[in-house]
Every structure is written in C-alpha cells, then in structure tokens.
Amino acid sequence: KNIVILISGRGSNMEAVVRACAAEQWPARVAAVISNKADAKGLEFAKAHGIPTAVVSNKDYPTRDAFDAALQQVIDGFAPDLVVLAGFMRILTATFVEHYAGRLLNIHPSLLPLFPGLDTHRQALDAGVLEHGATVHFVTAQLDHGPVVAQARIDVRPGDTPDTLAARLLSEEHKLYPYAVRLFVEDRLSIVDDGVVIAEANK
Numbered sequence: 001k002n003i004v005i006l007i008s009g010r011g012s013n014m015e016a017v018v019r020a021c022a023a024e025q026w027p028a029r030v031a032a033v034i035s036n037k038a039d040a041k042g043l044e045f046a047k048a049h050g051i052p053t054a055v056v057s058n059k060d061y062p063t064r065d066a067f068d069a070a071l072q073q074v075i076d077g078f079a080p081d082l083v084v085l086a087g088f089m090r091i092l093t094a095t096f097v098e099h100y101a102g103r104l105l106n107i108h109p110s111l112l113p114l115f116p117g118l119d120t121h122r123q124a125l126d127a128g129v130l131e132h133g134a135t136v137h138f139v140t141a142q143l144d145h146g147p148v149v150a151q152a153r154i155d156v157r158p159g160d161t162p163d164t165l166a167a168r169l170l171s172e173e174h175k176l177y178p179y180a181v182r183l184f185v186e187d188r189l190s191i192v193d194d195g196v197v198i199a200e201a202n203k
C-alpha cells in the first residue's frame with residue numbers, strides 16, 4: 001500500500017511512521033512526504049531516507065479551494081491508499097476530505113471529543129482534567145471529529161505546563177500513530193456507523 005504523509009513542521013510523527021513501516025516490514029511504503037511549508041524540518045528526514053518530497057505552499061493559492069485542489073493533485077500523483085496527516089496545520093475543505101473518505105487519518109493531541117482545535121494542552125490544564133491524551137481518527141468534514149481509531153492516555157501531574165504535557169504526550173503519539181497506521185495498511189479497520197471496528201490480526 002502507498003502511504004502519503006502530510007506535514008507542516010517538525011514531522012516527528014511522520015518519522016515514527018516511516019521508521020515503524022521499515023522496521024516492522026509493513027505491507028506498505030511511505031510513497032511521499034508533502035508539506036505546505038518549504039522550511040518544514042521533517043522534509044530533511046524524509047529526503048535523507050530517500051522518500052520523495054513535495055511542497056505545496058498554501059501561500060501560492062488565493063483560496064482554500066484552489067490550495068486543496070492543487071494539494072490533491074500532487075497527493076494523487078503518488079497513488080495513495082492512505083493519506084496521513086501528521087502535524088499538518090491546515091483546515092481541509094469538505095471536497096478534499098470527501099475525496100479521501102475512509103483513507104485519511106489524523107492525530108490530534110487530546111482525548112477527543114474533548115478539546116478539539118488548537119492549544120489542547122492548555123485547554124486540558126484549564127479544564128482541570130486528571131487525564132490527557134492523543135487520538136488517531138479518520139478525518140471527516142467536521143474539524144477534529146470523525147471515527148476514532150485509537151487513543152493514548154497520560155496522567156496529568158501536579159505542576160504540569162502545556163510544554164511538559166506536550167513533551168510527555170509526544171512520546172506516546174510516536175507509538176500510537178504507527179500502531180494505528182499499521183492497522184490500516186493491514187486492512188484491519190472498518191468504519192461502522194460512526195465508530196471503528198478493529199479486526200484481529202491474521203495468524
């Protein structure tokens with residue numbers, strides 16, 4: 001299967017997926033890493049690992065529709081079975097999302113449905129929750145909604161700041177996202193009603 005990963009910055013989740021795909025010999029390959037920012041750090045890792053990269057800058061397009069259409073064309077050039085959003089900081093149009101229905105995953109740093117949107121660690125601290133986490137979900141037109149594939153949880157500790165929470169959660173994300181992507185490429189995920197059913201591994 002062909003995986004295309006979209007990033008906007010550091011790309012540490014992309015890196016975790018690339019490493020797991022190779023180390024665990026998934027029935028898949030990362031066909032491309034695409035960024036909306038030319039200076040995204042993650043592009044360097046992708047290039048160093050021989051993965052084709054592309055930049056589609058949202059600044060080059062007058063509207064969200066035009067940007068998404070251009071992005072879609074570049075993505076589809078890599079014939080993706082799965083598109084993985086990994087710190088991709090653009091809201092996508094309904095047309096784009098529908099084009100990839102059932103094959104578009106995102107990781108969001110909260111226990112959805114809690115704390116959609118930005119500043120999730122700050123939101124969690126302000127709400128006083130004892131537990132925080134990250135969610136991998138299929139993307140639907142409604143931002144940070146969509147069928148949940150898997151979640152990782154961490155305790156909130158006294159003295160935590162948004163930065164300490166983010167750092168502790170990130171290492172969980174680096175296990176969670178490869179786990180979820182692997183389930184997809186092994187054809188073990190089905191969307192039933194608004195949820196996700198995970199099939200057992202083939203022996």
Ligand code: GRF
Nearest residue numbers: 010011012013087107108109
């Ligand atoms: C992660 O915390 C992810 O959950 C959020 O943005 C961050 C991206 O980090 N969507 P990286 O670019 O994968 O290092």
